[in-house]
Amino acid sequence: MKDxxxxxxxxxAVEGLLFAAFPEAVRRAxxxxxxxxxxxMRLVGIGxxxxxxxxxxxxxxGI
Incomplete structure (x- = not known):
């Protein structure tokens, strides 16, 4: 559960940094x-x- x-x-944290640093690029995406x-979208999600x-x-x- 900790993991x-x-x-x-x-x-x-990563999403917050992206939204703060590149708001317009995130909006376009x-x-x-x-x-x-x-x-x-389904294929991208599965991938x-x-x-x-x-x-x-x-x-x-694992390797």
Whole structure:
């Protein structure tokens, strides 16, 4: 549970920095994402989830 909370805190910190440093770029990215087809968003989400799991596996000594 500590690792989950640490990961969520890290995500919030990185997102907060991006919103603070590049607000217009984030706004444009959100508009582009909102206009993307659902299938493309689903594939990007699945790809991100797989990449995250692989990254965690490697970071935890999987390789």
């Amino acid at each position: 989950l909370l640490a990961a969520l805190g890290l995500v919030l 959100m508009i582009d994402a909102a206009q993307s087809p659902a299938d493309r 991100s989830a797989v990449a995250g799991v692989v990254l965690l596996w490697v970071a935890r000594g």
